[in-house]
Every structure is written in structure tokens, then in C-alpha cells.
Amino acid sequence: MTPKYQSKPGIVSRNEWGAKPANSSGTTRTSTGKIVIHHCATDNATVDNLSESELMRIHQINHLNRPNYSDIAYHFAIGKNGTIFEGRREAARSYASNSNATAFDQDAIHIMIMGNYDERTMTSTQSKKLEDLIAWLCYKYNIDLNIKGHRDNPSSSSNHCPGSFNYAAIPSIIVTIAERVYGILIS
Ligand SMILES: [Zn+2]
Helix, strand or coil, rough: CCCCCCCCCCEECHHHHHHCCCCCCCECCCCEEEEEEEEECCCHHHHHHCCCCHHHHHHHHHHHHHEEEEECCCCEEEECCCCECCCCCEEECCCCCCCCCCCCHHCEEEEEEEECCCCCCCCHHHHHHHHHHHHHHHHHHHCCEEEEHHHHHHHCCCCCCCCCCHHHHHHHHHHHHHHHHHHHCCC
16 A cells, blocks of 8 residues: 655654653664554553653653663653654664564554553544554555554553553544545445
């Protein structure tokens, strides 16, 4: 399928949110064929009390302190207000470990939605920004419609990520992307 042009959405850079340097640049992906959606599962009251940038810094520090995580786990994140954030190096492999990446992770771009989506749904602004980001990534990498949730990873099938509500939203995201990026109507 040939993707239609999609403009790059506004993305808050690492400098703008106050990222620390990565522990390493990580391993570069050899191919890009999948988008994987996550939530951070942080308590929503905490999410609502912190700024989106503060949450980015908290997640990055948490991940920098984990063995094998070279940087924040995700390539992109979307905050409670729908702001899109730059995460780890876009060309780097895997959301977590560079050496222990599962086959599922190796060709994936990982997007995290801040909050716990077992307990609430995305706002319309968050949904729109997520679609803008996925549309641009599908155009840039010609990913087709390979849009998954973290729990689709066979090695993390007991994981609730990206939250039940976000997971349930993936089929409608695919319908939207199919029409917007590939001109395909899925009924
Ligand atoms: Zn996840």
C-alpha cells in the first residue's frame, strides 16, 4: 500500500521537556514495521497533578536507572493534554533493553499515553494527537496497518498495557488510519 502524504505533527523536543542525556544511543533498528501503543499506568490522580513535562522527566529517570534501558523506554509519548513528546532516539531499537529486545519489539516504534487507561478513556484531544502521530509515522515508514498494543507481545501477554480502554480503541484507530493514510474504507 502506498501511503498518502501526512504532515509531521508538533512534537515537544527532549530539550524542551528537560531530558537527561541517554545512557547510550542504543542499537539502531534494521527495519520499521510496527507501532506499539502503551500506557504508563501511573495513577491518574498523580498524572493530573503533575505537568506533562514533569512526567516525562520522572519516566526517563526511572528507565535510566533500570539495567539495559539506554533511555526512556518509548520513542514518543502523549500527555494528558494531548501534547506529543519526543522520547528515545527514533531510530533506536526496542522500547526497553537493547540486547534483550523480543522479536515483537525489534521492528517497532513505541508510543506511550500518560495515565492509566484501565480506569479512563483518552480525551478526544489525546485521540486526535495519537492519530496524527500514527498517521505521520505510517507515511514516513510505510507501516501499513500494523498497529498493536503492548499486550499483543507474546512474551508479555499477561501485561495489561496499554490499558483496556486504549486496547479497545485500536481497531477504530486502524479504521481511521486506513482511510486517512491509505485511502481504504474498512466497514
Ligand atoms: Zn507497555
